[in-house]
Amino acid sequence: MTFIRRFLGVVALAVSCTAAAEAPGVSRDEIVVGSIQDLSGPIALLGVPVRDGMLMRFEDANAAGGVHGRKLRLVVEDSGYDPKKAVLAARKLIQRDHVFAFLANLGTPVVMATMPIVVGAGRPHLFPFSPHESTYAPRHPLKFQMFAPYQDYMDAATRFMVQTRRYRQVCMLYQDDDYGLEVIKGVERALAALNQPLAAKTSYKRGATDLSSQIARLRGTGCDFVVLATVVRETVAAVAEARKIGWSVDMLVTASGYSAQTHELGGKTVEGLYGVSVLPHPYAEGASRPLADWIERYRKRFGAAPNVWSVMGYGAADLFVKAAERAGPELSVERFVAAMESLHTPRDFFGSPEYRFGPDNHLGNRHGRIAQIREGRWVILTDYLK
Amino acid sequence: MKGAVMPASGVVRWTAGVIGLVVLGALALRSLGLEYMLAQAAFVFTYAIAGLGVVLVVGQCGQIPLGQGALLGLGAYAETLLALRGVPAPVSLPLAIALGATGGWLASLPARRLGGLYFAMSTLAFALIVEEALVRWESLTGGAAGLAVPALALGSWSADTAAAQAALSLVALALAGFACRRWVASRLGRAWRAVREDEDAAAASGIDIGRAKMLAFVLGGGLAGLGGALYAHWIGFVSPEQFGLTLSFELLMLVFIGGARRLAGALWGALVVIAIPQAISLASEVLPPDLAAAVGLETLLFGAVVVAVVVLRPQGLAGRGSRSSG
Numbered sequence: 001m002t003f004i005r006r007f008l009g010v011v012a013l014a015v016s017c018t019a020a021a022e023a024p025g026v027s028r029d030e031i032v033v034g035s036i037q038d039l040s041g042p043i044a045l046l047g048v049p050v051r052d053g054m055l056m057r058f059e060d061a062n063a064a065g066g067v068h069g070r071k072l073r074l075v076v077e078d079s080g081y082d083p084k085k086a087v088l089a090a091r092k093l094i095q096r097d098h099v100f101a102f103l104a105n106l107g108t109p110v111v112m113a114t115m116p117i118v119v120g121a122g123r124p125h126l127f128p129f130s131p132h133e134s135t136y137a138p139r140h141p142l143k144f145q146m147f148a149p150y151q152d153y154m155d156a157a158t159r160f161m162v163q164t165r166r167y168r169q170v171c172m173l174y175q176d177d178d179y180g181l182e183v184i185k186g187v188e189r190a191l192a193a194l195n196q197p198l199a200a201k202t203s204y205k206r207g208a209t210d211l212s213s214q215i216a217r218l219r220g221t222g223c224d225f226v227v228l229a230t231v232v233r234e235t236v237a238a239v240a241e242a243r244k245i246g247w248s249v250d251m252l253v254t255a256s257g258y259s260a261q262t263h264e265l266g267g268k269t270v271e272g273l274y275g276v277s278v279l280p281h282p283y284a285e286g287a288s289r290p291l292a293d294w295i296e297r298y299r300k301r302f303g304a305a306p307n308v309w310s311v312m313g314y315g316a317a318d319l320f321v322k323a324a325e326r327a328g329p330e331l332s333v334e335r336f337v338a339a340m341e342s343l344h345t346p347r348d349f350f351g352s353p354e355y356r357f358g359p360d361n362h363l364g365n366r367h368g369r370i371a372q373i374r375e376g377r378w379v380i381l382t383d384y385l386k
Numbered sequence: 387m388k389g390a391v392m393p394a395s396g397v398v399r400w401t402a403g404v405i406g407l408v409v410l411g412a413l414a415l416r417s418l419g420l421e422y423m424l425a426q427a428a429f430v431f432t433y434a435i436a437g438l439g440v441v442l443v444v445g446q447c448g449q450i451p452l453g454q455g456a457l458l459g460l461g462a463y464a465e466t467l468l469a470l471r472g473v474p475a476p477v478s479l480p481l482a483i484a485l486g487a488t489g490g491w492l493a494s495l496p497a498r499r500l501g502g503l504y505f506a507m508s509t510l511a512f513a514l515i516v517e518e519a520l521v522r523w524e525s526l527t528g529g530a531a532g533l534a535v536p537a538l539a540l541g542s543w544s545a546d547t548a549a550a551q552a553a554l555s556l557v558a559l560a561l562a563g564f565a566c567r568r569w570v571a572s573r574l575g576r577a578w579r580a581v582r583e584d585e586d587a588a589a590a591s592g593i594d595i596g597r598a599k600m601l602a603f604v605l606g607g608g609l610a611g612l613g614g615a616l617y618a619h620w621i622g623f624v625s626p627e628q629f630g631l632t633l634s635f636e637l638l639m640l641v642f643i644g645g646a647r648r649l650a651g652a653l654w655g656a657l658v659v660i661a662i663p664q665a666i667s668l669a670s671e672v673l674p675p676d677l678a679a680a681v682g683l684e685t686l687l688f689g690a691v692v693v694a695v696v697v698l699r700p701q702g703l704a705g706r707g708s709r710s711s712g
Contacts (some may be wrong), residue, residue, distance in 0.1 A: 038687040039682070039684075040684060044682075077667065078667065078684055081684070083621050083623065083628060084617075084621065087425065087429075087620070087621060087622075088422070088426055088429065088660075088664055089667075091421055091425045091548070091671050092418065092422050092424040092664070092667075094417065094421075095419035095422045096418050096419055096422060108532070108625070109532070109623065109625055109627065109628060112532065112534065112622070112623035112625075113621045113622055113623045114624055115594070132531075136533075176530055177530035177531075177627070178530050178532065178625075181531055186394055207625075243619075288422040357695065358645060384652075
């Protein structure tokens with residue numbers, strides 16, 4: 001009994017100490033931020049550059065003296081896209097590493113499983129990579145999103161394309177998951193506004209490599225414009241299949257297919273493909289001076305060329321740094337949230353959109369731009385479409 | 387290796403195991419915090435429940451189920467849909483178990499005509515059908531977008547802390563383990579082992595092979611259903627992709643690491659599958675930052691641990707040399 005009493009006493013003391021401490025993860029000279037990435041699972045190709053982008057922004061901030069004298073430290077956990085591992089990672093980051101906030105967690109199952117734990121522990125849940133609406137709506141004081149939702153930007157992009165190019169038969173090829181469903185909603189909303197039906201839609205299962213039957217079906221329907229809710233490999237497969245059977249229909253892919261890998265893998269076959277960009281790919285060739293410097297520094301630091309995911313990671317960390325600076329030297333969750341809710345950032349050298357948050361608006365951007373693959377690289381054609 | 391030697395070595399082994407676990411637990415508790423440890427324990431116990439089902443099918447009955455993840459999915463979805471409609475846990479959990487068991491029965495039907503690898507392939511096909519159905523039946527399952535799961539509630543009390551989740555999982559595991567012990571020691575258990583060793587000989591001894599296999603799948607499915615139902619609450623979000631082939635293979639790996647022929651193997655296997663990746667993640671913190679950041683390092687180390695276990699203990703962690711029994 002004595003032992004049990006002592007044990008309970010120690011536990012109670014530990015709990016009360018934790019409860020008494022202000023702003024977890026914030027000490028006199030450090031701010032600890034957590035992130036759950038996929039570094040070994042099916043979307044590790046995205047997770048690694050996102051992590052590196054965030055690391056680089058924090059290292060830049062630290063080199064410039066930190067945020068109000070505090071250095072930033074990023075603790076990254078690998079979920080391998082497994083929600084069970086993610087739940088444990090979230091608890092570890094909260095309990096052991098005492099992170100101040102969670103930044104850019106990656107993958108819908110991961111985000112959906114961990115978000116209640118994160119906000120339940122009173123930590124800000126910032127800019128996750130998930131199309132799920134619940135990452136920003138209904139408004140929750142601790143949830144913020146910066147990545148434009150598929151529904152919104154695909155609505156604007158489809159309207160723009162149909163209005164300017166007068167397509168009559170709009171069709172869709174979509175991945176059979178939450179990503180595909182979100183895109184369908186956006187495209188259908190755009191067509192409803194234009195009084196046009198969606199002529200045909202057909203799906204594929206994630207990881208499919210043969211899209212011949214889907215493309216044949218869309219061609220049979222007489223589509224003159226195909227919206228692709230695909231990721232890189234399927235984008236290339238869809239366009240290649242269409243061209244193989246001699247079908248030169250216009251195609252528009254979401255930001256998930258807007259990647260340098262699309263033209264690296266697809267080569268000449270993907271020439272002319274349209275895409276939506278929510279952040280531009282950092283091409284070294286023709287880059288402005290600050291962008292060229294950034295690319296060079298990234299290459300030296302991580303031994304690889306940056307891509308659009310690196311820019312997203314850098315951008316997410318950049319918003320964190322700006323909000324933390326704005327929150328002042330007495331950093332607390334309340335002050336940070338208040339700073340986030342008044343944050344308005346201008347465009348930067350990457351060509352990113354303006355991010356504008358408010359007390360009633362925790363989604364920083366809703367817009368994307370139309371781009372096209374010309375001579376083996378994405379060329380931005382429009383400004384951000386409202 | 388028979389007779390009087392076993393009990394003595396067994397006691398030593400058990401004592402060493404328990405002491406080892408306590409020391410590991412104390413160290414982990416000290417460095418990790420209570421909540422994190424309990425959350426981990428909840429997953430270990432939950433996976434062990436599903437693992438017990440696989441032990442019955444693989445270790446006792448000698449069949450290879452490649453679709454056990456889908457049965458977990460059936461339990462998870464049944465529990466989620468019922469909980470969302472306000473059905474209390476004492477009612478919804480048995481229904482989730484029943485759906486898992488029904489799934490197990492369906493998956494076992496081809497066993498009357500197929501054997502060995504062909505039957506294994508049919509369970510794989512069953513898993514694919516279930517996953518596809520979960521995606522397509524959008525009006526019920528929410529399709530690929532998934533469903534949020536409320537906390538497990540018993541009356542006005544809800545299991546929303548890691549401690550409550552771990553405690554409930556432990557109780558469920560204890561009950562499941564107790565039931566499994568009885569089945570394994572019964573006439574049915576002997577029939578399973580006879581089928582496992584030699585189907586023709588078992589048939590010649592008057593054992594209904596089809597029935598024995600069917601019951602292994604039904605009971606294994608029920609355990610998977612229970613594991614799935616708890617898993618859904620602990621994760622708080624279900625989507626079809628979580629219950630795909632990866633989970634089925636993870637469960638198979640779990641029992642082979644733990645020891646497919648012994649019930650304790652399910653717990654040992656779950657401990658390795660859940661805790662080792664966490665331990666590796668913690669250990670990698672002491673490595674130089676550049677090495678620790680190397681992509682795939684944790685997967686590589688986990689693979690090495692699994693290979694080491696399989697090579698050093700081919701009968702699994704709970705296995706006893708080459709001898710096998712219930």
